[in-house]
Structures are given as C-alpha cells and as structure tokens.
Amino acid sequence: MTNKDTIQSKLNIDTIRKDFPILFREVNGRPLVYLDNAATSQTPRQVINTIVDYYQNLNANIHRGVHTLSQEATDAYEEARRKIQEHFNIAKPHEVIFTSGTTHSINLVATGFTSFLDKDDEVLVSAMEHHSNIVPWQMLCERTGAKLKVIPMTVDGELKMEEYNKLLSQKTKLVFCNHVSNALGTINPIKGIIDAAHGVGATVLIDGAQAAAHIKADLQALDVDFYTVSAHKMCGPTGVGILYGKEEWLNKLPPYQGGGEMIAEVTFEKTTYADLPHKFEAGTPNICGGIAFGAALDYMNAIGFDMITEYEDELVRYATEQLLTIEGLKIYGTAKHKTSVISFNIKGIHPYDIGTILDKLGIAVRTGHHCAQPIMDFYQIPGTVRASFSFYNTKEEVDVLVEGVKKAKSMLL
Template identity: 85%
Template sequence: MRFNVERIRTDFPILNREVNGKSLVYLDNAATSQTPNQVIDVIVDYYRRLNANIHRGVHTLSQEATDAYEEARIKIQKHFNIAKSHEVILTSGTTHSINLVASGFSSYLSKDDEILVSAMEHHSNIVPWQMLCERTGAVLKVIPMNQNGELVMEDFHKLISERTKLVFCNHVSNALGTINPIEEIIKASHKVGAAVLVDGAQAAPHIKADLQALDVDFYTISAHKVCGPTGVGMLYGKEFWLKKLPPYQGGGEMIAEVTFDKTTYADLPHKFEAGTPNICGGIAFGAALDYMNSLGFDDIAVYEHELLEYATSELLKIEGLKIYGTAKNKTSVISFNIEHIHPYDIGTILDKLGIAVRTGHHCAQPIMDFYKIPGTVRASFSFYNTMEEVDVLVEGVKRAKNMLL
C-alpha cells in the first residue's frame, strides 16, 4: 500500500497520548488537525534562530525572518495555483479573512442590492454578511438545502439575478462534509456580475483547490485545518478586488506615507496586513503545506474515502443511529445521532473512552434547525486515522447507547 498510515502516525507525537487511561483516538479533525514534527520543528527553530520583526529591519535576523515569511507566501501561492504572490493576504484565519472582505464591501453595496449565502454555512460565513446588510440595507437571501445535505441548485439559479452583488458558499460543509458545486456557483454568479467568496477552510485538508481554474474572486482557509498552527490563515483575492477594497485595519506596515494631513497606503499585499503579523505561524503554515504535499493529496483523498465508507457502513449497523449529510460528494465527516439520546451525552462517554469527537451544532445552527435537532455527534477523519480507530469508535458508540438507553 502506497499510503503508509503507520509510518505517517509516527510524525504526530500527540497520537501517542493517553486520555482517561485509554489510547487517544482523535476524530475531531474538522475542528483542528494535529501537527506533525516537521511543522513543530519549524516553529521551535523560528524562536531559537530567527525571532525578529519583519519587513522593517536592516539587521540580519530581521532580513532572515522576512525571507522565511515571504517564502511561505510563495509556497501558499504555488499550492493554490494563484497567479500573483501579492494576491495572498496572510490573516489570522478564515474568520478574519471573511470579515476583511465584508468590511471592504460596505462602500460598494446599496439598499436593495442582494447577497446570496448557502444554507449550510459556518457562522463565520453568515454573521459578517448579516452585519454588512445591516450597514448597507442590502438583502440577504439563502440558497436552500435538501434532506441529503445538498444545495438545491435549481433554487439557486432562480434566486440569482442582476441585483445579486455577492455570493458566499463553503467549498465543504464543516457540519455535514458535503462538497458543494462551487464551479457551477462561480460561473452562474459571474454571468450576472456578482463576486464570489468561497470558504475553503474545510476543503483545504482534503482538496487541493486550483484557484485560477476555479476563477473564484475570494478564497479563504485556516492553517490549523492543514496540520499547521492556529492563529494564521489566508485570504486569496483577485488583484482587481484587492486594489478596489479599502484597508481593513490601519497601523504600521500597511502605509506608504503618513502625515497628519493624509496617509497613503502600501501596495498589495501589505495594504491588508497592518501590524506585526504571526510571523512564526506564517512560516509554519508554509511548512504544513510542504508536509501535506509530500504525502500527496490524491493519495490522501483515496485513503480518507476508504475510512469514510468503512465508518459509514459500520455505524449504520447500530440500531437507531441516523447519519445527517448523505450527499453523493462528501469528505470524511460523519454527523450522527442515536434516537432518544442527546449528542452531548454520547460525546461525554466517548471522551471517557479516549475518543475525541465534536458534539453540538458545529457553528452551523441553521443546519440543525433545518433537521429539527439540537446538534449531532461529529466524527471527522484525517489521513492519520486508522481502520482500527474506526472500530474503537463504533464499539464506543455501542457502549454509550447501552449505558444511556
């Protein structure tokens, strides 16, 4: 087998942990992936050898740190096939990236302009647009979903019109694992002159998006979803839009010249990167993408699909268990409930068995409202999980059911 999971697991020291006296089975990858030694070593090396502020110093440490940070930007550019490195804005994560765009569009929307957002968005891709509508008088409309957890594309095509200015959709649903038809959404949106932002946070660990081929206007990800550190992420924006939008924050680094009469702004990407950035995080972000690419995204996708199919098959053998999100195209996420049992109670017992899953509405409360449930148990798998861990999960769910019913 080309994909040597046991060898890969040796790269992740946390997988050797015990939790509550049991070997850790980490199945909360949709929230945060684990970090391999190859990335941890880069973080340690930064603070041991390079720790200095960037872009501003003539001394050696500053220049070396600047070079490493900008090399990471190039790695991100190449990974996502972005045309120009200055179209890569380094942010604190997907939420920061989305809010940056929402703030910028305040000046370009008018009363009764329309914004479309999908029904399966993370709160981070709902709330900023609601706030934008409150500021501008624009109208928020929702692309509906069906019981399988798929967008109703016929309704999308009916909703979109010349009044539509912005369209927002996640590439992959964090709550259901659904892979959305973003190519169709982007193409239809551009026909009416609307800009499109795709939240790629959940897609990035599973899909190597080609942003030039997609022709998307904005794309966001967080490094901690792809084996990198927390507190750093990327906003891709087409040069046209990034030049048009005003800065999100004012401060050092984003200026060309400051006087008390007038301030002029720096060129891209620095126009949107005010203040001292997460330098170490940015460098480690690049290292994380190096690591993921060394494994191969095609091989990752094949293996994770095998995990998904096996886990789905085994969990569905448990009487009373229902899976939410049965789209034809989905990543390795299973959201489920057992009849008459609250998901929190299942998650609590699984934790006592050393199994880490996520319970609740997963920052996607409208999805739970659609299904009329309080939340789900979500098991999300990564390339370092094993079939044996799936078996442990299944036995843990059976034990929880027996204890709670």
C-alpha cells in the same frame, strides 16, 4: 488484501502517525483516538520543529530591519507566501493576504464591501454555512440595507442548484458558499456556483476552511474572486490563515485595519497606503505561524493530496458502513459528494451525552451544532455527534469509535 488495506499500506499510515506525537498520548487511561479534525487537525513534528527553529534562530520582526535576523525572517515569511501561491495555483504572490484565519478573512471582505452595496442589492449565502460565513454578511446587510437571501438545501445535505439559479439576478452582488460543509461533509459544486454568479455580474467568496485539508483547490481554474483558508485545519498552527483575492478586487477594497506596515507615507494631514499585500497586513503579523503554514503545506504535499483524498474517502466509506450497523443511528449529510465528516445521532439520546461517554473512552469527537445552527434547525435537532477524519486516522480507530458508540448507547438507553 482488501482495497482498503492496499490504500492504507500505500500511504504507510504507521510511519505517518509517528510524525504526530499527540497521537501516542492517553486520555482517561485509554489510547487517544482523535476524530475532531474538522475543528482542528493535529501538528506533525516537522511543523513543530519549524516553530521551535523560528524562535530559537530567526526571531525578529520582518520587512523593517536591515539586520541579518530581520532579513532572514522576512525571507522565510515571504517564501511561505510563495509556497501558498504555488499550492493553490494563485497567479501572483501579492494576491495572498496573511490573516489570523478564515473568520478574519471573511470579515475583511465583508467590511470592505460596505461602500459597494445599496439597499436594493442582494447577497446570497448557502443554507449550510458556518456562522463565520453568515454573521459578517448579516452585519454587512445591516450597514447597507442590502437583502440577505439563502440558497436552500435538501434533506440529503445538498444545495438546491435549480433554486440557486432562480435566486440569481442583476440585483445579486455577492455570493458566499463553503467548499465543504463543516457539519455535514458535503462537497459543494463551487465551480458551477461561481460561473453562474459571474453570469449575472456577482462576486463570489468561497470558504475553503474545511476543504483545504482534503482537496487541493486550483483557484485560477475555479476563477473564484475570494477564497479563505485556516492553517490549523491542515496540519499548521492556529492563529494564521490566508485570504486569496483577485488583484483587481484587492485594489478596490479599502484597508481593513490601520497601523504599521500597511502604509506608504503618513503625515497628520494624510496617509497613503502600501501596495498589495501589505495594504491588508497591518502591524506585526504571526511571522512564525506563516512560516509554519508553509512547512505544513510541504508536509502534506510530500505525502500527496491525491493519496490523501483517496485514503480519506475510503475511511469515510468504511466508517459510514460500520456506524450504520448500529440500530437507531442516523447520519445527517448523505450527499453523493462528501469528505471526512460523519454527523450522526442515536434516537432517544442527546449527542452531548454520547460525546461525554466517548471522551471517557479516549475518543475525541465534537458534539453540538458545530457553529452551523441553521443546519440543525433545518433537521429540527439540537445538534449531532461529529466524527471527522484525517489521513493519519486508521480503520482500527474507526472500529474503536463504533464500539464506543455501542457502549454509549447501551449505557444511555
């Protein structure tokens, strides 16, 4: 038995896969091979059942009612907040702000910093960011006159840390970086990035959207100021996520939206705002989504993140080895530390054409620039084929992918 088989057996992938109904459907007459997990992961029965149970038995607005349903829904929602706090080792539950996802979280912070920046200040972002961690900061710089500077990357898809340290100065007020690149799979050295930024008095936001499903981040150990997560990347529902923020920063930032729930007292002359976390949670939230996010964390923690990381790393190594046997195939993103993403092209073939044929074979991958167009411009390519993996994928599915790519190549060249 190989080490790879041992890991797959320890994790009991066959049993895990039974928790995901969608994995047993067919697409274009073929068994589905779902390899688009970086876009969104699939949802296990345990989380689906939580969603159904909420609407069947708990459905009521929260924090506002004295009746039983409202109180039970409030308790379940706040219990989910506590689960998130514990999972990410966050000091206080009110440092967990429920949002609609990572994009919402980043925009909340970017908007809040408008009054804190001057025209001589500088904002640093990495060269491998998702558009959601570029555009809000560009908008912030347009509002304030601050300058946006870019931490460069190498051809292997690693940040140039020496150049980063040179960019840092007393003018640096904000640093933004993803924990894991959605287009390349690179795991960035965020602890070093955070510590160096703090050394010049800068504030740091880490986009954890791609990391959270693969790496269990300890936010107190990282000493990060802000960290963002989307539930749908880690077996939860779409439309919900969290912003972690240090209490001192969340108290400084103004509310992002006005409305119900985020107020302490309202008159036509003046409004005072509620305490954390409600200050940033205006209106009726995605109650069911928040509760289901907690259920998704329960599910993944029951499997164990150490096991998940070990298995996914082995799966990516195997997929990399097999794909590189195809002549003309080039992988973009060969960092020493990476996870769960393989972006590739075949010389002479547009990635969209490969993706279209793979779909006809029941294989779901993503093609294009993956909302990371600056990365594609860096490599001078229109985009890539991206296969992204989760703990419920198998070596056998990798084999199907490889054969599918070979078939696409034979049809297109």
